[in-house]
Amino acid sequence: MSSDASEFDPDRIESYKFPETTYTYSERDVALYALGIGACARDAVDVDQLKFVYHEKGQKFIQVLPTFAALFSHGSLPGGLDLPGLKYDPRLLLHGQQYIELYKPLPSNACLKNIVSLAGLHDKGKAAILEIETKSYDKDSGALLCMNRTTAFLRGAGGFSKSSHPYSYSNYPKDNVPSVKIPKGQPFVVFEDCTQPSQALLYRLSGDYNPLHSDPTFAKVAGFTRPILHGLCTLGFSVRAIVKCICRGDPNLVKCISGRFLLHVYPGETLLTEMWLEGLRVIYQTKVKERSRTVLSGYVDLHGLSSSL
């Protein structure tokens, strides 16, 4: 039986071969990104932050924050989520989760080859969950730099299963991304940071031009009183706090990052990132201070601990 082209068709999505893409960035992109996630916003001479936006003390290269890697996944889908068989309302799309593995320190400029594949597709009834995996290779050396797994939560697109079992496909084992349990005790450290009312307008210049973050009318249709912050901007604030407080400013201590977006953030709100240290794992949750709500939780695995900790 042939399927109707206007229907949500999980088999067509599963068999789709994503084209290989190229992503090029320069030091300017690295610095603009760092400013977009609040680096130096409170203190323009912060010794732990200046190196991400400026050649501090004559350093040869601007250093790269680990969450910069998440931009490669967004850049790897130039046509967005216009996939054969995928039917959804783009106005109802929310970023659900981001998982990043870093295999090498990120260079301050590079030309990358991105290999993209479907990592998961799940029918949750009221929503479809789509997971895209992107492996990014340095084009010159061929070295694998990082892997991103990006999860989109497509509100209203669920209910496409053809059998009584909800459809669920995954190309990775479930325990590959352990779920986080927030420890009961007091956090090891809490870092407070303010996002600016213009934060999303600045962050979007790093490549995510979704009008949900800039257009008041679009945001209302999506169910929000005004444009919301990009999930990856909130993740950037949180991991930058971890790099500052636990890695003592060394971005290359970060091995892997996992985060689930639990609630939207409005630009201008204050973020409190709470961190617990369990061996080489930092468990964190980020709250919006004004609303006392948790908006993001996850973990960051480290290669080692800073000797000054």
Ligand SMILES: CCCCCCC[C@@H](O)CC(=O)SCCNC(=O)CCNC(=O)[C@H](O)C(C)(C)COP(=O)(O)OP(=O)(O)OC[C@H]1O[C@@H](n2cnc3c(N)ncnc32)[C@H](O)[C@@H]1OP(=O)(O)O
């Ligand atoms: C591929 C590339 C595309 C990515 C492009 C990104 C583009 C960006 O421009 C877009 C953005 O940045 S949007 C801003 C950031 N994201 C957000 O603000 C979303 C915040 N989260 C929410 O609102 C809710 O958690 C919400 C609405 C997500 C879920 O809440 P509920 O509806 O209450 O869900 P719930 O009933 O608790 O759970 C239903 C099933 O879904 C699973 N689930 C829940 N939250 C999830 C999340 N955040 N990510 C992934 N899965 C999630 C639950 O586990 C549950 O499944 P099951 O029943 O099997 O346990």
